[in-house]
Amino acid sequence: MRTVKTCLLLLSLLFAATAVLPAQGARYLKPDRIERKTEADDEGLQKWAKWPDLKCPSCKGVGKTTCQTCARFSADAKNCPECKRVEKLLAPCRVCAGEGKIPDPLKLAPCAGCMGASFLVCTVCGGGGQLRVGGAKRWSACPSCRGKGGFPCTGCKGKRVMTSLRLKPPMMDAPPDKLLKAMKDLDKMIALFDKITPVGGTKSRKTVKAMGKAFAAGKKIHPAFKDLAKLSKAYMSKIFAGSQFQGHEENEANTIKMLKSNAEYYLKHQKRMMQLALKRAEANAAKGGK
Numbered sequence: 588m589r590t591v592k593t594c595l596l597l598l599s600l601l602f603a604a605t606a607v608l609p610a611q612g613a614r615y616l617k618p619d620r621i622e623r624k625t626e627a628d629d630e631g632l633q634k635w636a637k638w639p640d641l642k643c644p645s646c647k648g649v650g651k652t653t654c655q656t657c658a659r660f661s662a663d664a665k666n667c668p669e670c671k672r673v674e675k676l677l678a679p680c681r682v683c684a685g686e687g688k689i690p691d692p693l694k695l696a697p698c699a700g701c702m703g704a705s706f707l708v709c710t711v712c713g714g715g716g717q718l719r720v721g722g723a724k725r726w727s728a729c730p731s732c733r734g735k736g737g738f739p740c741t742g743c744k745g746k747r748v749m750t751s752l753r754l755k756p757p758m759m760d761a762p763p764d765k766l767l768k769a770m771k772d773l774d775k776m777i778a779l780f781d782k783i784t785p786v787g788g789t790k791s792r793k794t795v796k797a798m799g800k801a802f803a804a805g806k807k808i809h810p811a812f813k814d815l816a817k818l819s820k821a822y823m824s825k826i827f828a829g830s831q832f833q834g835h836e837e838n839e840a841n842t843i844k845m846l847k848s849n850a851e852y853y854l855k856h857q858k859r860m861m862q863l864a865l866k867r868a869e870a871n872a873a874k875g876g877k
Contacts, residue, residue, distance in 0.1 A: 614645040618855040623863050632871045638691035646680035650687035654678040656714040666716040668737035684747035693759045698749045699853035700742030700815045708737045710842045711829030731828040742815040752808045766865045785844040787836030795823045
């Protein structure tokens with residue numbers, strides 16, 4: 588375990604090291620490189636090929652990995668919202684949701700809120716649930732998470748993954764016009780998150796409000812975004828409870844950056860799948876099929 592100052596410094600380094608992918612150590616599929624094969628049916632129309640049993644590149648198919656939350660804790664730590672400090676400190680893999688295999692990207696993607704963790708870590712205590720300030724000899728419960736180390740993700744309800752955007756008909760079978768309309772809505776949402784600049788201190792509350800609006804903008808294409816809009820505000824209000832500690836402004840900015848990054852991964856993942864679905868739909872439409 589460590590003092591608040593050291594904890595915030597470590598968290599700052601952790602977030603700085605993961606500018607591309609939200610979770611350190613996890614090997615997520617890069618959205619722009621995801622492929623989904625099709626094959627011709629008896630009429631020459633393109634249908635989706637069966638998704639193969641793709642071994643998870645992050646956990647090597649085991650389904651569990653070294654806990655990303657408490658791997659940096661000392662041996663005497665007692666609390667962790669991810670692995671519960673069980674033997675060997677192993678937790679379900681965030682990339683494959685503990686299944687050992689990558690799910691069909693046409694159907695599932697890492698949660699836009701927690702990125703497969705099933706919770707949002709308390710960045711004030713780093714997930715340990717306890718703090719020892721200055722020269723204090725005893726540990727005290729974190730004022731932000733009240734000793735729990737994190738907050739349940741209401742976006743995926745603990746399932747670690749979210750379904751694809753809710754289109755009618757579903758994305759994988761939607762016609763070109765439906766997909767093009769949905770892509771416009773998705774691009775607008777991506778633009779809203781792109782405008783968010785992670786900051787801490789007095790300006791952070793305005794930023795959190797903008798993030799809530801960005802999440803809410805997606806509720807018509809996926810109901811989970813309505814829950815994530817509420818969660819982002821509630822979560823950051825808890826993080827603001829650590830404003831009395833040194834380094835809180837940087838920590839608040841990094842926490843907002845994490846939320847933004849998680850949401851952007853899901854949105855870019857879905858845009859890639861829409862592009863692939865549109866390619867298939869247009870090819871079939873050109874042949875007079877669906």
